[in-house]
Amino acid sequence: MPSVAAPSPGCRAADERLTLEALAAEQAPVAPPPPPASAGSLGDYRHRLSPSPYGWVRLPSWCVWVEPVADGDEASHRRDRLWLAAVQAALGHWVRSGVVVQRADDPQAAQVRVWRRRPPLRHGPDGRLRASHGRAQLRLVAARTQGRQWIEPQVEVWIAQGQGSQGLQATALHELGHAFGLWGHSDDPGDAMAAVPGAQPVLEPSERDRATLRWLQAQPSRIGEPLEERPAPAPGR
Numbered sequence: 001m002p003s004v005a006a007p008s009p010g011c012r013a014a015d016e017r018l019t020l021e022a023l024a025a026e027q028a029p030v031a032p033p034p035p036p037a038s039a040g041s042l043g044d045y046r047h048r049l050s051p052s053p054y055g056w057v058r059l060p061s062w063c064v065w066v067e068p069v070a071d072g073d074e075a076s077h078r079r080d081r082l083w084l085a086a087v088q089a090a091l092g093h094w095v096r097s098g099v100v101v102q103r104a105d106d107p108q109a110a111q112v113r114v115w116r117r118r119p120p121l122r123h124g125p126d127g128r129l130r131a132s133h134g135r136a137q138l139r140l141v142a143a144r145t146q147g148r149q150w151i152e153p154q155v156e157v158w159i160a161q162g163q164g165s166q167g168l169q170a171t172a173l174h175e176l177g178h179a180f181g182l183w184g185h186s187d188d189p190g191d192a193m194a195a196v197p198g199a200q201p202v203l204e205p206s207e208r209d210r211a212t213l214r215w216l217q218a219q220p221s222r223i224g225e226p227l228e229e230r231p232a233p234a235p236g237r
C-alpha cells in the first residue's frame, strides 16, 4: 500500500467519546453551509454531496482499522483473504487519490472500521427488509484525546463476502468513498460513487470522483477541529 504522505499524530484511542448532544450550547451545530453554487459541467458532483450539521466531513488524516484475517489454507480462509485483498486494493486507490490513511491495530483508535460481514438488513422504499453487499454509517462524537477535545467522525463500514473479487472491490471502493466524506451519490455509472452501478464494476475512482474529493478536502469544517472554550471578553469593554 502507498505510504502516508503527511506527518500525523498517530492512531490513538480517545480517552472519552461523548455524543454531540452532550455538548454545551455554544458548541451546538452551526447551520450547514449552503449547497455549492453551481452544478453540472464542473467535472465533479459536489452539488450531490451533503454536509453534516457540523460541516463537511473531511479529515487531514484518517485512522482506518480493517477486520483482520487469520492464516489458513481452508476454503473459508481463502475467502477471507480474497475479501482482505479487495479492501486493501480499494483503500490503496483512495490513498492514491489524495486520502491520507494510517492503519490502526486497535478498532477503538480508528475513525473508520471495516467489518467483514453483511450490513444489517434495512427497510427499502417499499417497506420490505432488504439485504445489501455493503454499507457505511457515520456518527459524530465529541472525543477527548490527550486532553484535546474535538469533533470526530466515527464510521462503520460493512462489506459482505461472496461477491467475487471485482464485486468486492467495487463495493469496498464505494463504501470507503462514503467513509472518507463523499456522503452523496453521483448520477454517472462510471463513477465509484454512482447511485446506480453500471454493468461494469468501477474498481478505481474516476476523474470526477477525484475532483469531488479534492473539492471536499478544501472545504472549511468544524469536524476534526478542536472544540475550544470561547475566550472570555476582555475586561472593561
Ligand SMILES: [Zn+2]
Pocket (backbone or CB within 6 Å): 174, 178, 185
Ligand atoms: Zn452509496
